[in-house]
Amino acid sequence: MRIRYFFAEKPRKVANFDEYVCITFAQYCMNSELQKVTNYCNFNKLSINMRKTNFMIITSPLKPAIHNINILNIECKTSIKYLGIYLDEHLNWKTHIAHAQGKLTKNLGILNQLRNYLNLKMLRQLYYTLIYPYLNNGAMCWGNNYQTNLNKICTKQNKCIQSIFFAKKTRALITILSNP
Numbered sequence: 001m002r003i004r005y006f007f008a009e010k011p012r013k014v015a016n017f018d019e020y021v022c023i024t025f026a027q028y029c030m031n032s033e034l035q036k037v038t039n040y041c042n043f044n045k046l047s048i049n050m051r052k053t054n055f056m057i058i059t060s061p062l063k064p065a066i067h068n069i070n071i072l073n074i075e076c077k078t079s080i081k082y083l084g085i086y087l088d089e090h091l092n093w094k095t096h097i098a099h100a101q102g103k104l105t106k107n108l109g110i111l112n113q114l115r116n117y118l119n120l121k122m123l124r125q126l127y128y129t130l131i132y133p134y135l136n137n138g139a140m141c142w143g144n145n146y147q148t149n150l151n152k153i154c155t156k157q158n159k160c161i162q163s164i165f166f167a168k169k170t171r172a173l174i175t176i177l178s179n180p
C-alpha cells in the first residue's frame with residue numbers, strides 16, 4: 001500500500017505506508033520518553049536548555065532523510081557537534097573534515113608567521129599544539145574515509161611540514177621526514 005504526499009518543492013513524493021507507520025511510532029516513542037525526562041527534571045528542580053537540544057536522523061545517502069518529525073519542538077539538524085567531532089546524517093564525515101581543514105588553514109597561517117622567529121624545537125612544539133589535535137581528534141572514526149576527502153587534510157599537513165623545515169614545494173617530503 002502506497003500513500004502519496006504532495007509538496008510544493010517536490011510535486012510527487014511517494015513513501016511506503018510501513019515507513020510512515022515506523023516514523024509515527026518512533027515520533028510517539030521519542031515524545032513519551034522525552035516527557036518522562038521532562039517530568040524527572042521538573043520533579044528534581046532541574047532545567048533543560050531547549051535551544052541547545054537537538055536531534056539528528058541518520059540515514060543512508062541513497063535514501064532521502066525525513067526532517068519533518070516533530071519531537072517536543074526540538075530542532076532536527078543534519079549535523080551535530082558531539083565531543084568535538086562533527087557527525088552528519090550520512091556518517092560520511094565531510095562536515096568534520098571541512099571543519100578540521102578550516103582550523104588547519106588558520107593555524108598554518110600562524111605557523112607561517114612564526115617560523116622565522118622560532119627554532120626547530122619550538123616549531124615542533126607549536127605543531128603539536130596547533131595542528132596535531134585536529135589531525136588526531138576522532139581519527140579512529142573519520143580516518144578511514146574516502147581518499148578524496150582525506151587528501152584535503154593530508155595537503156594541509158604536508159604544507160605544515162614544508163613550512164617548519166623551510167622546504168620548497170618541489171622538494172620531496174620523504175627526504176624531509178626521513179632525516180631525523
